[in-house]
Amino acid sequence: MTDQHIASAFDRDLEGIQAKIMKMGGLVEAAILDAAQSLETRDEELAEKVRVGDKAIDELEEMINEDAARLIALRAPTAGDLRLVLTVMKISANLERIGDYAKNMAKRTSILANMSPINGSQAALRRMAREVNEMLKDALDSYIQRDVTKAQDVIHRDADVDQMYNALFREFLTFMMEDPRNITACMHLHFMAKNTERMGDHVTSIAEQVIYLVTGDTPEEDRTKQDKTSTDTSLSPQAS
Amino acid sequence: MTDQHIASAFDRDLEGIQAKIMKMGGLVEAAILDAAQSLETRDEELAEKVRVGDKAIDELEEMINEDAARLIALRAPTAGDLRLVLTVMKISANLERIGDYAKNMAKRTSILANMSPINGSQAALRRMAREVNEMLKDALDSYIQRDVTKAQDVIHRDADVDQMYNALFREFLTFMMEDPRNITACMHLHFMAKNTERMGDHVTSIAEQVIYLVTGDTPEEDRTKQDKTSTDTSLSPQAS
Structure with a gap:
């Protein structure tokens, strides 16, 4: 009886934390899209909203960390439940980083609003941001549904x-x-663009956490390998 | 008696984790310096060493996470001890990120080795890397010594x-x-340069963790505020 009581108290506490993760996820998803849109439409007000909104994301991360620590201290979870709590903390850390990147993007909107637009780049950046946003949605879904296939799809x-980067x-x-004059x-x-690419890496990291949570395996990966700009010498025209 | 026995088992386990943190810190410190040196002296072998060496850093982080999770599960630490374990995990996550940045820097050495050096920039980058390396040393010292003043000094x-960035x-x-042709x-x-600046942010984050651990307070800060390139329009000559 006592055991069951403890177990359900754990579940109840965990649900509260997960609700905060989902709220945080929603805010971060919006920040990604808004940051890219503010750039394309030169909407400084929207950029300001992203910058100010990052505080709420940071506060949620703080709360999640505190809740998780309290949960561990109070409920002394078993190994499996402990892993779950640690996963939640890692997901929230990744979300916080993505929010930071969005804020950073939004900061540059006001400078770029005063310069001539660079032929199509803003639209390309926005497509990239939209893709990352979709990936994040699916990564969070894969967490809620414990769906390894969906998580793997995000990683791919x-x-x-x-490539867009x-x-x-x-x-x-x-x-x-x-x-x-374009420099x-x-x-x-x-x-x-690099920040958006990094957001994708953090979304990938969330998907990896989900796979680890469900299967106990860490997917073999080198997350940076697709950024060819650091190794591809064909990008260095004056090298020869 | 039993309580005391449990407490000392916790201390012993924690010491083992801390030893790994210090080992990881040593590897990361070396990676920062080696990455910057490989760039300045165009030493591709040294760059390769940094790239390969990042695996050992990643593995240490994995081990620290597993040890910490096991420690929490087995010893069910009190609130204060739990905070300590969570701090250790955060420090190792920051070290892992710094190692990633060093690896990323080293990846670019081989490309840059084939280009004309840019007037003094390599030396300036190395000075920046040396400063970050010193800060990291002091941040880890401040953790071991629970020295808030030293941690605050690192943050400053x-x-x-x-500014160097x-x-x-x-x-x-x-x-x-x-x-x-310099582009x-x-x-x-x-x-x-940006990666080195970000390493500094992660070192700052370690110092903040130390302050939180000792005082229970999170220092008020906006870590990105000193990167003026995202807001300072004087950097935008063709804005007018």
Whole structure:
């Protein structure tokens, strides 16, 4: 009887934490899309909303950490339940990082709003952000449903995001070489592209956590391998 | 008697985890310096060592996480001890990220080895890396000694790293505008500078963890505020 009582108290506490994770996920999903949109439509008000909104995301992470620590201390969960709580903490840490990247993107909107737009890059960035947003939705779904297949699918899709980033990197190099007046804008845009690519890495990390939670295995991976700009010498035209 | 027995078992287990943290810290400190040196001396062998060495860092983080989870499950620590274990896990997560950034820097060494060096930038980057390395040493010392003053000092010094980054960012913009043949090299160097600046943020985060552990307070901060390149419009010459 006592055991069962303890078990259901654990479940109830965990549900409270998971509700906060989902709330946090919703805020982060919106921040990704809003940051990219504020860039494309030069909407400084929307960018400001993303920047200010990051506080709520950070506060949720703090609360989740405190709740999780209290849960462990109070309920002394078994090994399996403990793993679950630790997973939740890692997911919230990843969400917090993604929120930071979105905030960082939004900070650059006001600078870029004052520069000539770079031929199609803003739209490409937004497509990238939309893909990351979809991946995040699916990663959080895969957590709730304990769906390993869905989590694996998210991990595979990260390669598309990496490819979009590689294409943009090449484009920026070209634009800068064509016209030095593009350099500053391209430097900022490149930052945003790299940040979006990193968001994808954090979403991948969430999906990996789900797989580990369900199967006990950490998927073999080298998350950075698809960013070819650090190794592909064909991107270095003046190397020869 | 039993209580005392449990307490000392906890201490013994924790000591084992802390030894791994210190080992991990040593590897990460070396990776930071080696990555920057491999760039300056165009030493591809050293860069390869950093890239390969990151595996050992990742494995240590895995082990620390497993040990910590086992410790919590087995010893059911009190609130204070639990906070300590969670802090250790966060420190190891930060160390792992810093190691990743060092690996990422080292990946770019081979590309940059084939390009003309950019006037003094490599040396400036190395100075930045050395400062981050010193900060990391002190942050880990502050953890071992539970020294809040030392931890606060580390946090303050991060502003210097941010300033070094801002100066480099301006330099890279100038070099690229002066001569488009500098663009590719500067893009890679800028990446490395930004990665080093981010390492500083993670060291700061470790110092903040120490302060939280000792005092229970999270220092009020906006870690990104010193990167002025995302807000300072004076960096946008063609804005007008």
